[in-house]
Amino acid sequence: MDARSEFDGTTVMGANDDLRLSGEKGFSSSPSGNSKGKIPTPEADAAAPPALVPFVNTIEYLDQHRPFFVRCHEDGLIPALEKLNAQIIAAGHPPLLSKMSPMDFGREISPGQIGLINRAGWPELLTRPGKYAGFPFRNWWARRFEGRQGVSDAVIQFQGLTCVQVSQNQAAVVSDPQNQIFVIRSGGFVALALQGSYDVLAVVDQTHLQTAIKDNMTGQVLGHMQEVHMSSALGRGDKAKHQDYVVATFLNIPANNCAILQRGDELQQIPAGQHVITNPNVTYRALFTRGECQIEMPAKDIMTKDQVPVSLTIYLKWQLEEPLKLTGHGYVSPYDALRDKSQSILTQIVAHLEYASMVKSRTLGPEMEEHPGDSTAFLDSLRARAMDDLHLAALEYGIVLKDLAVIDRKFKGEIAATMDHLTRRALEAQVEAANVDRENSNRVKKQEGELQVAQVQARQRQTIADGDAYTVVAKAKADAQASAIAAEAKAQSIRIQAAAEADAIKMKARAVAEIEDAFAREVELKRLEIQRVAAFGNKAVFVPASEPGMGSNMSNAMTMGMAAGMGRDIRPS
Known part of the structure; x- marks a missing residue:
């Protein structure tokens, strides 16, 4: 039963809801919250009145037939003006679109613009781009050029002609010649009012409404609302008073929220989305969150x-x-x-x-x-x-x-104050005792920690000492082994050298002994004597050792003389 806009699918609660359904009793309430609700009472169950139609429109305003009213479809404004012009000519009125052709000079109409001409109070439009001359005078005798307007402008109002075009997020609130309020969204219309006028009261941005509705307790934003007013004059002349009346209410309800509307004794729950109320019998009651x-x-x-x-x-x-x-x-x-x-x-x-x-x-x-x-x-x-x-x-x-x-x-009270004081003192005592226990526990833990640190340090020093001792022992063993190896090598080399010298002497002596020539023997003996004198000095006295006793006595005498001379040399002066 919801009346949906042809373009954007938002719900409209319009002024066409005053029709009554006859022959129906009771009401139904949908769990989804889109059908109308009613306060359940025992009297209502006993004798239910005829049910009312749903709060939303069952008849679209733009679908109703009205003279000189054409909707704008996807083809735009100019085709709609041509259709309206055909209706006006068929009704016997002067044409809306001018028959003048563009020239090479005159007032210029750019592409995307229309020219506005006041023809003795009748609107006339120049829709073709170009230049339009100001003569012959018969063309402008009863005409006056009123300026230019963009073809894509949201609202064009001129001499009873009204053109409205809105985008997807916009909504235009319009009052017709009978003062009925309707809303245009994501579309538009062109209309010529011969009696009365089409007044565009406001163009509303449906996604950014002015007033935020908050929960007074939680501060949560439940939705947004914006009211559109129409000014009416009471009285005439200088004594007339102008008052503003609410003619449309826009609601933007977030997801998981809902709104409650009221018409008489009936209540209606509407879900999240974009809604507009134009029926004066329907009033906004409250916004709620379902979370x-x-x-x-x-x-x-x-x-x-x-x-x-x-x-x-x-x-x-x-x-x-x-x-x-x-x-x-x-x-x-x-x-x-x-x-x-x-x-x-x-x-x-x-x-x-x-x-x-x-x-x-x-x-x-x-x-x-x-x-x-x-x-x-x-x-x-x-x-x-x-x-x-x-x-x-x-x-x-x-x-x-x-x-x-x-x-x-x-x-x-006094009893409560006394008990609170006693309770506070008891809690303070418990807190102090707990603090003392905690401090003692902290001290014990601190000392235990210091003991553990000392033990670790002692083990560390012992490990270092063991390592140093092992290093010293290993070094001593290595030095001893190296000395033994060096001494053995030196002794071996000495033995080898001595054996080699002995072999050389033996070979040399053997060679000398094998000499048979007497002269050669004499020469060799002289050479040995020369080497002996060179070795011991020219002052040395050589004693033959042919006799055993004599040789030993001479040796002892020479030894004692040498010792006496050495003692004299080292005696302090």
Whole structure:
């Protein structure tokens, strides 16, 4: 039943909704929210009146036949003007399009422009580009050139002629000669009003409406809205008063949101999208979000069973499933409905509890962890009763309660102040004890850490000493082995050298002994004597050792003389 625009498919709630359907009883409500809704009452179930047509248009305004009214299609403005010109000529009126032909001089009409001529109050257009002369005078006797206008301009109004062309995101609000309001989107029309006029009230950007609608509690933007006004004069002459009236309301609803409209006793839920309301019988009621919401709500002071006032702050998380039910109960926000119900349920629960049962005992461990005590009657009652009762109550308003929790509670009065003071002192003592335990534990851990560091350092020094000792021992062994090898090599070389010299001497002696010539023997003996004298000096006395006793005596005498001479040389002077 939705009336959709031919171009962009957005929903229009227009002034053609006043028709009634006869012979139908009751109403149907679509789960998708696109069909109309109604507040369910026992009286309505007993005797349901004839159902009204849906809130949206069932008859497109542009589809209705009107004289001298032509829609602009994909071919543009000029073909629409030609069709309108044919209708005007067929009705016996002067042509709308001028028959003048362009010339080489005169007023110039560029491509993409049309010329406007006032022909004795009748509009006349120059649609062909070129230059148009100002003579012969019979052509301009009753005509006056009024300027040029772009063919692609959104609005052209001249001498009763109205041309409207809008793009995809634009919407033009127009008032016809009968003061009926209609909306043009992603298209256009050309019309000539002989009685009255087509007034273009506004051209609206549907994607950027002026007013943002926010939730007063959560601050969430629920959608955008813009109202279009029409000025009307009351009275005549200088005493006339001009007042503005709302003739169209544009709504831009984001995804997962919806709006509620009202017509009489009926309610209509419209989904997300771009919508416009032009029917004065249809009014905007509220905007809602279908997503999850959460808020911290302070409750009013509640008296316990022993007359101790307590102030609670609760956490609520909910999701609105059926906005029609909530609006039918007169609420414009789910928060208002939950606030009233939660206050009533909490009052009933707290009124049956005593102050002692609501105090939550707390103990602090060494690690500053909070451990709940056994006195949890209040929380148990809240989970067992308040959550269930509030969930059932919220379903009556179309709300699904997701979570409920008490995040803060404050007791008031003298008893509460005294108990708070005692509780604070006990907590301070527990905190001090916990701090002392923590400091002792930190000291022990610090000393244990220092001990471990000392042990590690001792093991490190021992390892270094072991390494140094091993290095020294290895070096000593290597040096000893090297010395032994060097001594053995030196002794071996000496032995080899001595053996070689002995062999040489033997060979030489053997060679000398084999000499038979006496002269040669004498020469060799002289040569040996010369070498002996050269070796021992010319002062040496050589004693023959033919006799054993004499040789030894001489040797002893020479040794003692040599020793005496050496002693004299080293005696201090």
